[in-house]
Every structure is written in C-alpha cells, then in structure tokens.
Amino acid sequence: MRNARSASRGTGSHTAVGLLRALWKRYEHHCTQTDSCPCKLLKEDIFLQIEKQQTLKKITLSFPDYTPSDSVLPSLQPLLMALRDERYTHVEELNIRKLSLEQKDIVELCLLLERGGRTVYPIRLLELVDCKHSDWYLERLGKAVKSSFITTLCLDYTHMSEGLKGLLRGGLGASQIRSLSLCYCGLGSWSGTVLASLFTKSSVRELFINGNELQCVGATELLRPLALNSQKRAETLNMTISNTGKKTRKRRAKTESRPEVKGRPWLKKLHMFDNSIDDQVPSQLKLFMELICILVKFSSDLTELDLGENHIGEAGGKELLEALKERKAAKLSAIKIQVSTRMSTETFSAVLKNSKKLKSGKRKQQKTVQYLKSSNVFYCAFQVISIQLQLGCID
Structure with a gap:
C-alpha cells in the first residue's frame, strides 16, 4: 500500500514537471512569434516550481526592468496563448502589472476567464494593476467576471471615468466577487452613488478604495445604504430577542445569520485611506460621521475600517470614540481601525484603546x-x- 502511494506521488510530480516545462517552452515560442520579450519573473517562478515538483498556481506577469526605449516590448498575448495551447488549468491567481492592454488582449483574457469554453480555467483572483486600457475594456471585463470563478478583483492604479459604470453594465453586480480593490483609480465624489448601487446588487464584502477623491459627499453616498441597513438589522434583532444571558447571545448570532435578517448591503472591510475627507464644509463632515458611527455601533459584520489620512478632527474623533464604546457595550466584536492623528492625543489614544490596531494596507509608493x-x-x-x-x- 505504501509503495502504491509513493508511486502515485511520483507520477503526480512527474506530470507537474512535464506540464511546466511544456508551458514555458510554449510561452517562449509565442514570445518569439509575436516579437515580445519573455517575463524573467515568470521564468523564475516556473523553474522554482519545477524544482519543487509542484504545479504553479499563481502567475505574475511583470516587467520591472522594461523601459519604453526597449526594442522588444512586453505583451500579455504570449502567456494567454500558451495557457490555452497547453490547457494549463492549474492557475488560481493571475497577477498582471504595468502593461498596455490592446483589444485582442482583453478579448483573449475574457475568453480564458469565462466558464463557457471547452476548457475551464478556475482563476479565483485577478489583479490588473496599473494597466493602460480603454473604457470598453472594463465593460467587457465585467461581462467575463460575471460568468467566471473570480472572487477577488484588484484594479488598482487603473484610471476610471466611465469605466466604473462600464463594470456594472457588464455584470459585476451579478458576479461572485467578494473582494474589490479600486485604489488610486481617480474616483471622485460622483463614484459614491455608483459604488452604493453595486453593494445593493452584489456579493462584495470587502472594498478597498484608498487614494481616491470621494470627499465627504461621495463617501456619504457610499455609506448611506450600508449604515441604514445595519441599523435596520439591529432593530429587527432587538425586537426578536432580549439582551441578557449567554443562551440569548447564541440565539442572537443564529438569528443574525438567517438570510431574511442578513440582507444586502453589508461589508466586512472598508478601507478609505486618503480620500480628501475633511472639515472644509463642516455640515458635510457631520453627516459623514453620523453614518460612520451608525455603521460602527450596529454592524456586527464590520471587522476593518481604515480612515487614515482623512481629517475628521477632534469632534469627529470624539463621535467615533462614543460609537466604539456603544459597540463594546452591545458586546459586538472589536473593529480594527486606523484614523488620522489630527486630533488630541487623548482622543486618538482612546480610539485605539477601544479598537484593534489595523496594519498598514495599500499605500502609494513614496518618493x-x-x-x-x-x-x-x-x-x-x-x-x-x-x-x-x-x-x-x-x-
């Protein structure tokens, strides 16, 4: 029996090595055919897995040494062609960085993602970071994501104007995506309403929008449905269960997990670092803080809230502190929080004391x-x- 198992492992390792060698050979061939430079990082990853005798599940296509003056340009096309030719279906994560994507690239990528083809590629994480594109590309990507296995989508450093609306038109709201990252995408106050509509339709539970310009107006529109839903759910629970006893808390957790109670929209993680949220218009900041505090007090699902580099001030800090105390009194789990230090040391320390520390997330590269x-x-x-x-x- 033991010999049979080791023989089975040996066969699997041999298959993995053969698949990876064939994939690299095919990729090099297509690079030559399309006059594209091969990715050194991809080669290192492939040969590392060959040494380990394991399949490669995460593919990163990046060209850090590339300069516009180079005679041979990088391209996505050879990789997509190689994956399809070899029917390499072991990829679960696809990370593409700093590439100019042409229409043909987008079409081929979308066909690879969609489940309708003869061969199914179960890619669950897709990162297209700092890639040049057209607004048409985002709408087509939205359609592909709708019929794919993707649960995590990262489009950081992708300038968006009509592109965000295109993603929704394409069908992003009907996808399986749980985590969406749109950091440093040039999103303005107009995007708050668009993102809010996404939450009411989709299964997105983690949103990262660091380094944009939502300001108080856009952030308020984004938060409104989330805050109102969390308050409504809390009121529904309070009407059905009492607030005392250990068994009651167990019943509360069971009731809260029911689909009819836990309706959309709700979030687990909300990162809004550096979104020009400040007190230039005090009434707007006040409304924003009211909604943030409702979310903090009533949302049992919220685990992370990043408001760093947004200047909510001393008054905003005190409001947030009171909301955190109420959350603690309601015996809800502590939230990981980051806020700006532009408030008194006493208030800032108290906010951190009544929450968990949030590690630094996605930040723009500093000079x-x-x-x-x-x-x-x-x-x-x-x-x-x-x-x-x-x-x-x-x-």
Whole structure:
C-alpha cells in the first residue's frame, strides 16, 4: 500500500514537471512569434516550481526592468496563448502589472476567464494593476467576471471615468466577487452613488478604495445604504430577542445569520485611506460621521475600517470614540481601525484603546532619496542642509 502511494506521488510530480516545462517552452515560442520579450519573473517562478515538483498556481506577469526605449516590448498575448495551447488549468491567481492592454488582449483574457469554453480555467483572483486600457475594456471585463470563478478583483492604479459604470453594465453586480480593490483609480465624489448601487446588487464584502477623491459627499453616498441597513438589522434583532444571558447571545448570532435578517448591503472591510475627507464644509463632515458611527455601533459584520489620512478632527474623533464604546457595550466584536492623528492625543489614544490596531494596507509608493539624485542640484542642496543640521549650523 505504501509503495502504491509513493508511486502515485511520483507520477503526480512527474506530470507537474512535464506540464511546466511544456508551458514555458510554449510561452517562449509565442514570445518569439509575436516579437515580445519573455517575463524573467515568470521564468523564475516556473523553474522554482519545477524544482519543487509542484504545479504553479499563481502567475505574475511583470516587467520591472522594461523601459519604453526597449526594442522588444512586453505583451500579455504570449502567456494567454500558451495557457490555452497547453490547457494549463492549474492557475488560481493571475497577477498582471504595468502593461498596455490592446483589444485582442482583453478579448483573449475574457475568453480564458469565462466558464463557457471547452476548457475551464478556475482563476479565483485577478489583479490588473496599473494597466493602460480603454473604457470598453472594463465593460467587457465585467461581462467575463460575471460568468467566471473570480472572487477577488484588484484594479488598482487603473484610471476610471466611465469605466466604473462600464463594470456594472457588464455584470459585476451579478458576479461572485467578494473582494474589490479600486485604489488610486481617480474616483471622485460622483463614484459614491455608483459604488452604493453595486453593494445593493452584489456579493462584495470587502472594498478597498484608498487614494481616491470621494470627499465627504461621495463617501456619504457610499455609506448611506450600508449604515441604514445595519441599523435596520439591529432593530429587527432587538425586537426578536432580549439582551441578557449567554443562551440569548447564541440565539442572537443564529438569528443574525438567517438570510431574511442578513440582507444586502453589508461589508466586512472598508478601507478609505486618503480620500480628501475633511472639515472644509463642516455640515458635510457631520453627516459623514453620523453614518460612520451608525455603521460602527450596529454592524456586527464590520471587522476593518481604515480612515487614515482623512481629517475628521477632534469632534469627529470624539463621535467615533462614543460609537466604539456603544459597540463594546452591545458586546459586538472589536473593529480594527486606523484614523488620522489630527486630533488630541487623548482622543486618538482612546480610539485605539477601544479598537484593534489595523496594519498598514495599500499605500502609494513614496518618493525616495534616489528620486532626488535624478537632479544633482536638489540632491546637493539636500546633502548640504543635512550636514548643516548635523553640525548645528541651523536650527
């Protein structure tokens, strides 16, 4: 019996190695045919898995060393052709970064994602980060995602105007997506209403929109249906169960999990880091904070809330603190929270004390000293000032 098992493992390993060698050979062939440069990172990943004698489940296509002056350009086409030719169906995660996507690329990618083809590719995570495209591409992608296995979609650094509406028209709301990331996509206050409509139709439970410009108006429109639904659900539960006793809390959890009680929309994670939410118009910030506090007080599903680099101020910090205390009194689970430090130290510390620490998520890459070196003048000035500070020549 033991020999049979080891023989079975050996056969599986041999199959994995053969599949990966064939995939790389086919990919190189298509790169030559299409005059595209092969991806060094993909080669490293494939040969690492060959050493391990395991299939490659996560494919990353990225060209960090590429410059626009290169004679041979990177392309998505060779990879898609190789996957289809070899019927390589082991990919679960597809990560594509900084590529200019042509119409043919989009069509081929969508055909690969959709379940309707002869061969099914069970890709569950798709990342298209900082890829140039047209608005048409997002609508077509929405249609493909609707009939795919994808549950996590990341479109960070993808500039969107009509593109967000195109995703919805394509059918994003009817997809299986649970986690949606649209960080640094140029989303303005107009997008709040569009995103709110998405929640009322879709199964999205995690939203990452860091580095956009929703401002108070857009963020308020986004939060309104979420806050009102969480309050309605809490009121429904309070009418059906009492608030005392251990057995009652168990009944509450069971009741809360029923489909008729747990209706849409609701979220587990909401990351709105750096969205220009501030007190320039106090009445707008007040309305935004009212909805945030309703969500914090009543949503038992919410586990993460990132409001970092949004300046809710001292008054907003105190409102949030009171909401956190009420949540604690209602015996709901603690939320991981991040807020701006632009409030008193006492209030900021109290907010953190009544919540869990949220680790830094997606942040825009910061300029480094290396950037300064690109300009000798600025770099020299930087060095001179640094030396003077060390010597105490300037305060």
